[in-house]
Amino acid sequence: MESGFITSIPQQIDLIKAKIPDSVRLIAVSKQFSSSAIRTAYDCGIRDFGENRLQEAIAKQKQLQDLPDICWHFIGHIQTNKAKKVLEHFSWIHSLDSLKLAQRLNKLAAELSASPQICLQVKILPDPNKYGWEIPELLQQLPQLDLCQHLKIQGLMTILPLGLSPEQSLSAFTQTRKLAETIKQQQQWSNLAMNELSMGMSGDYLLAIEAGATMVRLGTAIFGKRA
Ligand SMILES: *Cc1c(COP(=O)(O)O)cnc(C)c1O
Numbered sequence: 001m002e003s004g005f006i007t008s009i010p011q012q013i014d015l016i017k018a019k020i021p022d023s024v025r026l027i028a029v030s031k032q033f034s035s036s037a038i039r040t041a042y043d044c045g046i047r048d049f050g051e052n053r054l055q056e057a058i059a060k061q062k063q064l065q066d067l068p069d070i071c072w073h074f075i076g077h078i079q080t081n082k083a084k085k086v087l088e089h090f091s092w093i094h095s096l097d098s099l100k101l102a103q104r105l106n107k108l109a110a111e112l113s114a115s116p117q118i119c120l121q122v123k124i125l126p127d128p129n130k131y132g133w134e135i136p137e138l139l140q141q142l143p144q145l146d147l148c149q150h151l152k153i154q155g156l157m158t159i160l161p162l163g164l165s166p167e168q169s170l171s172a173f174t175q176t177r178k179l180a181e182t183i184k185q186q187q188q189w190s191n192l193a194m195n196e197l198s199m200g201m202s203g204d205y206l207l208a209i210e211a212g213a214t215m216v217r218l219g220t221a222i223f224g225k226r227a
Contacts, residue, residue: 169207
């Protein structure tokens with residue numbers, strides 16, 4: 001947060017919208033915030049909401065059934081036994097982090113006639129605390145990911161390690177964009193696309209946009225600090 005003052009959700013959304021281009025999709029990360037906070041953001045024009053816990057998200061979705069044009073984004077690690085429910089309750093998955101999970105989601109998507117929009121989560125810098133592909137492994141597994149025809153793979157997602165300087169963050173985001181460009185140029189993929197970059201959170205979204213982010217995932221900057 002940029003000031004010590006408590007500001008309202010509508011004010012925060014106005015401030016953020018003034019800073020980001022219209023072409024960048026603003027995803028409000030509502031994890032740990034109530035459905036009434038989501039309603040307030042919705043009334044300010046926000047339609048994309050991100051959640052990372054399945055049960056919590058489903059409970060809020062039930063309370064918000066009267067807002068059918070919300071687009072739900074799953075941004076957390078997916079346990080194998082929850083994969084089906086994630087497909088049933090979310091349009092986007094930003095956190096696909098292994099080939100095994102991709103193949104499972106692909107099979108389930110076929111059974112459910114679902115077409116989930118997907119970002120591949122990549123560890124652009126080493127980070128033992130995070131899920132995601134290391135770059136060489138991702139490059140090696142792309143042909144198998146391309147075979148997952150029921151997944152609409154649209155691009156990459158990254159979360160940076162804590163404690164980077166602005167220069168380091170900009171450089172890591174730029175590397176992510178270049179990785180997407182490299183993948184795009186590699187060969188004619190039959191399924192896989194690389195047009196989306198989901199990167200940037202409350203502390204670093206302007207740097208992410210500078211580096212080419214097409215989607216930013218903002219929680220604290222919109223809703224305030226989580227408990
Ligand atoms: C919580 C979370 C965010 C939002 O973080 P803020 O710092 O509150 O903006 C974005 N992306 C992911 C994957 C998250 O888990």
